[in-house]
Amino acid sequence: MKKRAELVFVPAPGMGHLVPMVEFVKHLLDTDERLSVTILVIKPAFSPAVHTYTQALDTANTNTRIRYIHLPHVETPPPEQLPKSPEKLFSDFLESYKFHVESAITDHVLSSSFVELAGLVVDFFCSAMIDVANKFGVPSYIFFPSNAAFLGLMLYLPDRHTQIESEFNKSDPDYSIPSYANPVPACVLPSVLVNEHGGYTSFLNHARRFRESKGIIVNTFAELESYAMNSFSLEALPVYTVGPLIDLIGQARVQSDDRDKIMKWLDEQPPSSVIFLCFGSFGSFSPAQLVEMASGLEQSGIRFLWSIRLPPQKDILAMPSDCDEDDYEDVLPDGFLKRTKGRGMVCGWAPQVEVLAHKAVGGFVSHCGWNSTLESLWFGVPIVTWPIYAEQQINAFEIVRELGLGVELRLDYSGNTFGNVGDSGDLVTAAEIERAVRCVMDTENVVRERVREMGEKSRKALVDGGSSFASLVCLVEDMLGNN
Numbered sequence: 480m481k482k483r484a485e486l487v488f489v490p491a492p493g494m495g496h497l498v499p500m501v502e503f504v505k506h507l508l509d510t511d512e513r514l515s516v517t518i519l520v521i522k523p524a525f526s527p528a529v530h531t532y533t534q535a536l537d538t539a540n541t542n543t544r545i546r547y548i549h550l551p552h553v554e555t556p557p558p559e560q561l562p563k564s565p566e567k568l569f570s571d572f573l574e575s576y577k578f579h580v581e582s583a584i585t586d587h588v589l590s591s592s593f594v595e596l597a598g599l600v601v602d603f604f605c606s607a608m609i610d611v612a613n614k615f616g617v618p619s620y621i622f623f624p625s626n627a628a629f630l631g632l633m634l635y636l637p638d639r640h641t642q643i644e645s646e647f648n649k650s651d652p653d654y655s656i657p658s659y660a661n662p663v664p665a666c667v668l669p670s671v672l673v674n675e676h677g678g679y680t681s682f683l684n685h686a687r688r689f690r691e692s693k694g695i696i697v698n699t700f701a702e703l704e705s706y707a708m709n710s711f712s713l714e715a716l717p718v719y720t721v722g723p724l725i726d727l728i729g730q731a732r733v734q735s736d737d738r739d740k741i742m743k744w745l746d747e748q749p750p751s752s753v754i755f756l757c758f759g760s761f762g763s764f765s766p767a768q769l770v771e772m773a774s775g776l777e778q779s780g781i782r783f784l785w786s787i788r789l790p791p792q793k794d795i796l797a798m799p800s801d802c803d804e805d806d807y808e809d810v811l812p813d814g815f816l817k818r819t820k821g822r823g824m825v826c827g828w829a830p831q832v833e834v835l836a837h838k839a840v841g842g843f844v845s846h847c848g849w850n851s852t853l854e855s856l857w858f859g860v861p862i863v864t865w866p867i868y869a870e871q872q873i874n875a876f877e878i879v880r881e882l883g884l885g886v887e888l889r890l891d892y893s894g895n896t897f898g899n900v901g902d903s904g905d906l907v908t909a910a911e912i913e914r915a916v917r918c919v920m921d922t923e924n925v926v927r928e929r930v931r932e933m934g935e936k937s938r939k940a941l942v943d944g945g946s947s948f949a950s951l952v953c954l955v956e957d958m959l960g961n962n
């Protein structure tokens with residue numbers, strides 16, 4: 480019997496990384512039945528939602544060609560020994576799993592007489608796992624869950640570093656970066672590239688390692704980011720566009736107590752009348768900012784669904800937490816919930832994909848995480864940009880200035896760490912929020928039509944004859960050694 484080609488996936492344990500990777504696995508297996516996949520699950524040090532998601536995936540898995548292996552837990556150093564940069568912390572944490580990844584492959588894949596190890600696919604934060612692939616003499620591929628333009632910035636880092644051996648500077652004039660059509664203001668660069676607490680060097684090292692891989696798999700589609708994709712034309716490394724990778728049903732498995740209440744409330748609202756506010760895995764705001772948001776929403780008179788999460792304590796490993804009813808009363812202006820009763824709803828973790836799919840939702844105030852961006856495009860819901868952390872500022876810049884697919888609230892708003900927002904003193908005022916919300920909900924707004932058209936293109940990209948479908952076929956050929 481001919482052995483199956485087995486790919487081992489190493490995801491990063493964050494919803495924004497894991498969900499698109501699992502979705503990619505499903506597309507990959509649908510493309511070629513000679514493939515099978517083992518996903519090595521790293522228990523997150525930070526995110527309970529990820530833990531629930533992976534447990535649920537595992538129990539609900541009916542595909543005999545996907546197998547989940549949960550790796551043993553690795554202790555993180557005590558808080559006082561942790562690096563200051565969250566990105567370096569995350570990269571170091573993942574690198575500490577190298578030994579377990581190697582053992583899992585030896586014990587579960589190489590020991591099988593039915594499969595042959597064909598390669599490793601690793602999240603970009605796990606670039607250190609390329610060493611494991613090299614040890615076994617198989618190719619590695621980088622999985623990049625963000626966009627092609629940001630990938631271009633990553634690939635530009637090593638080239639730039641040979642000329643300017645230091646991090647970027649926020650007071651510099653605009654930068655010319657090959658994957659962006661317009662000059663990029665320094666204020667929208669990811670803070671990891673600006674503040675050297677080990678984060679810049681860690682990203683530089685990831686980017687250097689990308690070129691040791693056999694190709695980069697990016698969660699986008701050619702029609703959306705044609706400029707960025709063209710900027711790779713001289714790049715020796717193949718870049719495969721396989722998106723949008725959206726989990727249209729699975730995320731419902733992440734139980735949210737509020738889910739039924741939210742969906743019932745949306746069912747009662749008129750079409751395209753509700754603005755949805757949600758800020759990803761780590762997005763949270765200071766009490767002062769929440770007051771401005773509440774006032775802006777109240778003054779706008781527009782119906783709203785608002786996912787609120789409280790800032791974590793000053794601990795780099797802490798996550799923002801969901802609120803209970805009393806917490807909302809404590810953090811929102813006096814009487815706000817009473818005055819907006821019926822036309823507004825607040826909740827904790829939201830079933831975002833289901834919400835964006837609902838006909839009552841007409842706009843989305845988002846932190847511009849790339850998955851949220853692709854989900855909103857898919858359902859034709861225009862975004863108001865409120866970036867907070869990671870690469871979200873440069874995503875907001877791309878959405879508004881490069882692609883014309885969003886309404887600008889802020890491009891350069893920034894939280895200090897993951898979700899520890901508000902200390903910087905940068906407050907978005909109620910008036911700004913009211914203006915942006917009214918603007919995006921205006922049915923005459925040209926952005927709405929552009930988003931709808933791009934949403935249609937996103938769906939076409941994935942089906943037979945579409946750009947991402949074709950790219951995936953090329954990738955599979957490469958993985959099976961037919962190129």
Ligand SMILES: O=c1ccn([C@@H]2O[C@H](COP(=O)(O)OP(=O)(O)O[C@H]3O[C@H](CO)[C@@H](O)[C@H](O)[C@H]3O)[C@@H](O)[C@H]2O)c(=O)[nH]1
Nearest residue numbers: 494495624625759760828829831832848849850851869870
């Ligand atoms: O209340 C919530 C909040 C989030 N989500 C889902 O969680 C995912 C969030 O992903 P994303 O929008 O990409 O944000 P992050 O979780 O913050 O993702 C990280 O990873 C992304 C991909 O690399 C980056 O673009 C982000 O900046 C980075 O913070 C999406 O699928 C959402 O639908 C929910 O379902 N409910």
